[in-house]
Amino acid sequence: MKWDELKHEDCPVARGLSVIGDRWTMLVLRDCFLGIRRFDQIQARLGITRHVLADRLRKLEAENVLRREQYQDRPARFEYRLTDKGKALYPVLVSLIAWSEQNVPAEGESGISLLSRETGEKLRPVLTDAATGKPITHRSVTVRVKGG
């Protein structure tokens, strides 16, 4: 199978990755969540080639994860903002950060940390089920595989 065919799969993991599973894509979105929205800024921070960045932004716009917005004319200049669909990726990003901080040690200092606006303390993300309020673990879930 080719990567492009992923979007036609039934599995939600495959479909999700067809949108955000490309190299660099989640790092572009990280920058958008940090408020960095302009081509040159993202490119400089990531050290990604302009070529690839242009491609990723185009795809994310086509998928309605980012919205390309003109912030000045003459000359026309654009920035990229998260749509609601893009903002909905926040739990994925935060879960990834939490996993990394616990399981992938930094060589120096870890670059960013997330603080609760309410308590000022370091965030301790736990994925819970809305119905019960209890943490979701591998054990607390059954998987129903459809059509197979």
Next chain:
Amino acid sequence: MKWDELKHEDCPVARGLSVIGDRWTMLVLRDCFLGIRRFDQIQARLGITRHVLADRLRKLEAENVLRREQYQDRPARFEYRLTDKGKALYPVLVSLIAWSEQNVPAEGESGISLLSRETGEKLRPVLTDAATGKPITHRSVTVRVKGG
């Protein structure tokens, strides 16, 4: 920057992606969470080339996300099992599934669904802060960027 250099970054997003951000890697892990542990089974389900699968499994073992375990000798046969570090990725996977189901419509039926073992209902994952029990959103979090 090259993809391989990501692991030396300070940012936890970058470090995490250096482990699981490769093409196909999360799909391999999805299969492991579903209990599919053997080379040929994973390869057949994913339609990934054997070459790439062997490479991914090697890297995941090197990163201690999977453990290669012999399940018979004569001839020697191996399977791949999630380590604790691998199991800790469950919230990332579930968040991704939840995002996909809400934001990336399937063409036919969505392949799998997750049910609460306790209620039997469809899982509704919410990322909460352990300290307050409240949902984590873009708005409820402040980001501290270190050394910058």
Next chain:
DNA sequence: TTGACAGGTTCCAAAATAGAACTTAGTGAT
């Protein structure tokens, strides 16, 4: 008229992936 800024595009070389065939070590049937 020269330089800077911003957001790209174009080109070529290097690296990764797709697809298929081949290898190795056994098992069981003919």
Next chain:
DNA sequence: ATCACTAAGTTCTATTTTGGAACCTGTCAA
């Protein structure tokens, strides 16, 4: 003993994707 089959890889070539650098366009300011 020969053949077919299983499982877990490896090897090969062709195609795609990235990496890196240079170039293009429109506008302003010196």
